[in-house]
Amino acid sequence: MSDVVLVKRMDIVPVTLEDAGEGNIFKIHDIIGKEHGSPFTFGRFEMGKSEGVEFDYDADGAACYLLEGQITLTEKLAGKKIREMKYEAGDVVYIPQKKDLVVVWSTESFANCLFVTYPHWR
Secondary structure, X not given: OXXXXXXXXXXOOOEEOOOOOOOOOEEXXXXXXXXXXXXXXXXXXEEEEEEEEEEEOOOOEEEEEEEEEEEEEEEEEOOEEEEEEEEEXXXXXXXXXXXXXXXXXXXXXXXXXXXXXXXXXX
């Protein structure tokens, strides 16, 4: 059994995701995760102008709360675009765990988001 964990604001420092794609700005920090004995990952990400950062959701599901900015999410299933939606600050999106599901995150300006994935996204 794990102990209660407190992560101080000064310790939440997103790092650049190296495989975000050419010209995309995507920084992420897993705040709570496996190393804390948690069955899920809780984190934060921020994006600068980005044309599309892809994540595979066949191994985990996620809920994301947008704190600032606007994001366009494009869902692809088995390589085909099935839906595109925009969400803004204050909106929450749930992304199910689904075989062959890929979600593309993009923004024309800036986005700051909290997320929870289950089990762990990496």
